[in-house]
């Protein structure tokens with residue numbers, strides 16, 4: 001536990017500090033629907049501004065495919081940061097091109113510049129280390145020092161998270177330090193029962209953590225897009241719901257492993273099935289083994305856990321002493337499919353112990369559904385990152401900052 005801190009970088013007045021944040025916020029028609037990750041990045045940026053550094057903020061947004069895509073521009077995020085900070089925030093229309101270089105050169109002490117989406121450049125997420133290092137080298141041209149503060153992305157071996165930090169003096173920002181303070185407690189003798197609730201749509205990413213969480217928890221509750229691969233593993237039909245067909249055998253292995261270890265994997269007994277993916281779609285509650293028996297047949301889409309499941313999950317959560325939840329239980333962005341997520345969120349607020357919500361969309365969901373941040377023990381900005389941290393994995397973006 002030897003994370004390098006900003007102090008280790010020495011006096012920063014007048015120097016150019018590149019700050020890697022996770023400003024990957026949910027957007028609807030170009031408008032930010034939850035600015036939690038932008039607000040979470042403010043303390044570190046402010047600390048650097050107060051020292052008189054020239055602050056260059058970098059981040060990804062969404063998953064563009066290595067080329068500019070206006071839908072994923074960081075411009076609205078830079079505008080929000082401008083409202084939140086006491087100093088004006090400039091924005092460069094590229095990441096390492098001419099506009100970025102000119103704006104970095106013009107940056108005064110204590111001023112802030114946001115560069116365009118890192119993932120508009122293929123080097124950021126390349127599987128090839130040399131390509132990542134080359135792109136990190138271009139960013140490093142702008143930096144005398146690097147502060148890594150994008151907790152939500154520390155599980156990714158990507159140019160700005162891993163290679164860049166090795167090219168200049170680097171340290172962790174205040175957000176990462178704060179996240180680790182809380183999450184570390186969940187890895188060191190969590191009070192039991194310890195329940196982990198999983199959902200969301202990044203199914204292939206998150207299925208893998210289950211194997212490593214099983215030896216650590218008392219129960220795993222499975223909802224969201226992930227549940228259909230489990231139902232399929234039990235031999236049920238899932239209509240047109242989200243499914244990782246090539247993971248079915250792996251999931252069967254998890255179910256067998258859990259049974260052997262005496263860990264409960266709690267699966268939905270009912271689901272909400274819709275005719276289409278829209279807020280006004282016809283929908284029905286059906287038994288988990290009857291998804292194709294609704295009026296919508298094999299084209300039915302499972303978009304939320306059903307009411308019986310929501311009640312059962314809530315009871316398990318309320319009876320726990322430690323709860324970690326990542327991934328909405330359904331498509332909460334559409335009102336008819338938000339009930340499962342609301343029930344789980346509400347149960348977390350009643351936990352007599354430590355309750356942690358993690359993930360960009362999960363945090364957005366609890367706020368959108370009207371819950372106060374203070375109602376939970378902690379709201380983490382990272383979903384996949386928290387899960388991988390909790391499973392005890394070494395995360396590239398933390399190792400590179402001295403964490404072991």
Ligand SMILES: Nc1ncnc2c1ncn2[C@@H]1O[C@H](COP(=O)(O)OP(=O)(O)O)[C@@H](O)[C@H]1O
Pocket residue numbers: 199200201202203223224225226242302303304326327328329330331332333358359360361362363382383384
């Ligand atoms: N049954 C489902 N089918 C499709 N998408 C789902 C389902 N349940 C939840 N989702 C979607 O999962 C998304 C969030 O997933 P994810 O990114 O994994 O969570 P987080 O950002 O909290 O880690 C939400 O946009 C939600 O609409």
Ligand SMILES: O=C(OP(=O)(O)O)[C@H](O)COP(=O)(O)O
Pocket residue numbers: 022024062063152153156202358359360361381382383384385
């Ligand atoms: O939203 C994020 O992760 P999360 O959905 O697991 O919370 C991070 O910004 C990482 O994004 P990525 O999963 O596209 O690498």
